Amino acid sequence: MNDTSAPAPSTTAAASHPSRRRRHRWVLGSVVLVVTGLAVCEIAGWPFLAKPVERALSQALLREVQLRGADGESTLRHGATVRFLGGLTVNVPMLQIAAPDWSRQPYFLHAEGANLKVAYTALWRARAGGQLDIERLRARKLVVHAERLEDQRASWQFGDPAKKAERDPQEPTPLPTIEELTVDDGEFSYVDAPLRADIEAHVRLEEGTLANNTVSGLVGSAKGTYAGTGVSARMTAAGAMPLLAPAQNAPPTPVELDLTAGKGVIHFKGAVSDVLNLTGLSGTYKVSGPSLAAVGDPLGVTLPTTGPFAIAGKITKKGQVWNFVADKATVGSSQLSAALTYDMRPKVPLLSGRVSGPRLLLADLAPAIGGEPEAPPAPSASGKDKPPRGERVLPDREFDLPSLSAMNANVLLSFDRMELGSLFALPLQPLKAHLTLHEGRLLVDELEARTADGNLAGDIGLDGTGEVALWRTDLRWNDVRLERWLKQERGGSQPPYVSGRLQGRATLKGQGRSTAQILGSLDGNVRTQLKGGEISHLAVEAAGIDLAQALGVIVKGDDALPVQCALADLEAKQGLLRPRAMVVDTGDSNLWVTGSLSLQRETLDLKAVVTPKDFSPLTLRTPVHVRGTFGAPQISLEKAPLGRKLAAATVLGLINPFAAIIPLLDFGKDEAPAQGCPALVDRIRHAAKSSDSGDATPVAAAPESRKAAKDEAAARGTRRHRDG
Numbered sequence: 001m002n003d004t005s006a007p008a009p010s011t012t013a014a015a016s017h018p019s020r021r022r023r024h025r026w027v028l029g030s031v032v033l034v035v036t037g038l039a040v041c042e043i044a045g046w047p048f049l050a051k052p053v054e055r056a057l058s059q060a061l062l063r064e065v066q067l068r069g070a071d072g073e074s075t076l077r078h079g080a081t082v083r084f085l086g087g088l089t090v091n092v093p094m095l096q097i098a099a100p101d102w103s104r105q106p107y108f109l110h111a112e113g114a115n116l117k118v119a120y121t122a123l124w125r126a127r128a129g130g131q132l133d134i135e136r137l138r139a140r141k142l143v144v145h146a147e148r149l150e151d152q153r154a155s156w157q158f159g160d161p162a163k164k165a166e167r168d169p170q171e172p173t174p175l176p177t178i179e180e181l182t183v184d185d186g187e188f189s190y191v192d193a194p195l196r197a198d199i200e201a202h203v204r205l206e207e208g209t210l211a212n213n214t215v216s217g218l219v220g221s222a223k224g225t226y227a228g229t230g231v232s233a234r235m236t237a238a239g240a241m242p243l244l245a246p247a248q249n250a251p252p253t254p255v256e257l258d259l260t261a262g263k264g265v266i267h268f269k270g271a272v273s274d275v276l277n278l279t280g281l282s283g284t285y286k287v288s289g290p291s292l293a294a295v296g297d298p299l300g301v302t303l304p305t306t307g308p309f310a311i312a313g314k315i316t317k318k319g320q321v322w323n324f325v326a327d328k329a330t331v332g333s334s335q336l337s338a339a340l341t342y343d344m345r346p347k348v349p350l351l352s353g354r355v356s357g358p359r360l361l362l363a364d365l366a367p368a369i370g371g372e373p374e375a376p377p378a379p380s381a382s383g384k385d386k387p388p389r390g391e392r393v394l395p396d397r398e399f400d401l402p403s404l405s406a407m408n409a410n411v412l413l414s415f416d417r418m419e420l421g422s423l424f425a426l427p428l429q430p431l432k433a434h435l436t437l438h439e440g441r442l443l444v445d446e447l448e449a450r451t452a453d454g455n456l457a458g459d460i461g462l463d464g465t466g467e468v469a470l471w472r473t474d475l476r477w478n479d480v481r482l483e484r485w486l487k488q489e490r491g492g493s494q495p496p497y498v499s500g501r502l503q504g505r506a507t508l509k510g511q512g513r514s515t516a517q518i519l520g521s522l523d524g525n526v527r528t529q530l531k532g533g534e535i536s537h538l539a540v541e542a543a544g545i546d547l548a549q550a551l552g553v554i555v556k557g558d559d560a561l562p563v564q565c566a567l568a569d570l571e572a573k574q575g576l577l578r579p580r581a582m583v584v585d586t587g588d589s590n591l592w593v594t595g596s597l598s599l600q601r602e603t604l605d606l607k608a609v610v611t612p613k614d615f616s617p618l619t620l621r622t623p624v625h626v627r628g629t630f631g632a633p634q635i636s637l638e639k640a641p642l643g644r645k646l647a648a649a650t651v652l653g654l655i656n657p658f659a660a661i662i663p664l665l666d667f668g669k670d671e672a673p674a675q676g677c678p679a680l681v682d683r684i685r686h687a688a689k690s691s692d693s694g695d696a697t698p699v700a701a702a703p704e705s706r707k708a709a710k711d712e713a714a715a716r717g718t719r720r721h722r723d724g
Helices: 008-044 047-061 120-127 161-167 292-299 362-369 401-405 515-519 537-543 547-556 639-655 657-664 676-692 703-723
Strands: 065-068 081-083 088-097 109-118 133-148 177-192 197-207 216-226 229-238 253-261 264-272 281-289 309-318 321-331 334-343 350-361 408-415 431-438 441-451 454-463 469-481 498-512 523-536 560-573 576-586 589-598 603-612 624-629 633-637
Touching (some): 047 065, 047 120, 350 362, 454 498, 498 515, 523 576
Parallel strands (some): 133 177, 350 408
Antiparallel strands (some): 109 133, 216 229, 281 309, 321 334, 408 431, 431 441, 469 498, 498 523, 560 576, 589 603
């Protein structure tokens, strides 16, 4: 029995194998069926899920999303398909994303013949109020209305605003990125309250839009306002290109761009990956306009106010760093070149590099300090077009102080020559300086220049962090030969009017909102001295109205008189300049100047007195006054001394004609300061120290005032003796 019953278990096990195989086949068949079904549905585009996907997208973006067929139905027969592998891909005859509730636009995005692909992670970020990243958007027709309000609410901000506010309430949501955009016909509007932008644009595909390019090209045009300035643009690109893609994912596309901002014109030819953010940009440019500042303002770059300019060169942008090379730049009549980097990564952008050139005109810098660019006068036969005399001449246009804090700068300046104007025969040649701008404080230091065998050095600073600008300067000049530096054109072999080596120093400070206000508040000193100098004999006699000696000089020819002492020491207090000493001492005569010059009122009140050292038989010598305004100075003779001489000559002439010359005789006297210039310089230094303690008196005065000063000093001595 044991032998006959042993095979039974084997028979049972064998019978169970077919059952397991059938189950395996059933499971495998089910998997294959499901996979096949999924594949078929994925290929077919899940037509029955178009409506659920529409609801899911609306919930994810918290904005109504519509997927519609050509007749408004979301069905397969009308072309609406959805795919889920590798992200959400929607292919639909009509795609529309609603505008936010506060917008007056009918929608944010409307696309016809649309193909949209979005990663699931991008949808999750957008749901949380973050940036929407779109991998691909293709459309036959595309219309986008982008808007942003003053409170940073934007039509491209999706999801829950409360979640975004919890994450970063101050950071605005950036525009959506589109890695691949292909559009046959597109319309875009962009209204941004913080940027004061209102722009409408249109793009379309055309054949052969670029030179030597036969493939399809993208043509775009835009018009509107940006930062309060009217702008218009036209762009052509080779082929369809990404407009809003991250630079690392988008290949550079050949582009030509013509942009007009206000009166500025920009032409660019090169390649760019992101048109709106200008990332991956590289190429050549030409820019021109009425002022660099006018072009810099819309771009958010602080540039100086200048006259008309034209610049050409190369430009690149990598990330947030701009690089500019200006091979040729004309600003007014100046010729410059530059290599600059503008780094937008720091909290305050930084401009660095160098600006150089063969020729810089001082007149072209006038707009930067509030003046007007130099322009040729308009022809006028009657002269009615000339500006009225007597008007204020100091630049009074207020500075844009907040713009000094918009960026920092570190720029080296180097110019082969700086032309100072029509009064000077020689330019500063060369001129070098270092310009820095940090947190609203502008400094031009390491200033070095040479001219007429001499040199100029010092620094200039402007602090624009307060309500008014604080200005200071410390300039020094040494061994500047006046006969070469000043224009003194004289016929024949006549000597220059003045020659010698000029040296001196100016330490000044002021404050205000314009150049005129700063100059009107100046405090400090200006001291200058002429060494080894000579002056025209004829000029000295003419200043003293010495008719006889002037006639003799004319007959025999002008010669040069050695200058024993020539110096000027001016003290500035609240814009009023007074000479503590201003004298020219020659072997023939002394010239003294007293009075004041008001930079605040722009008026003159100066008096020049010439005292001869030798005898002259015929002179009408009398003080000369210079009064009036900077715009209309008036030179006149002091009438009382002149009247007394003429009256006496007339009376004596009635008695005897030869006696009429007696009042016109001048026997001369030496009124030179004791021990010459060295002693006078010592007196100036002593007076400067006394000025600091508030007990200052003029160190030199005209001869008429010296007698009164002596009388006053004698009176003070008498009073002290009596009181003692």
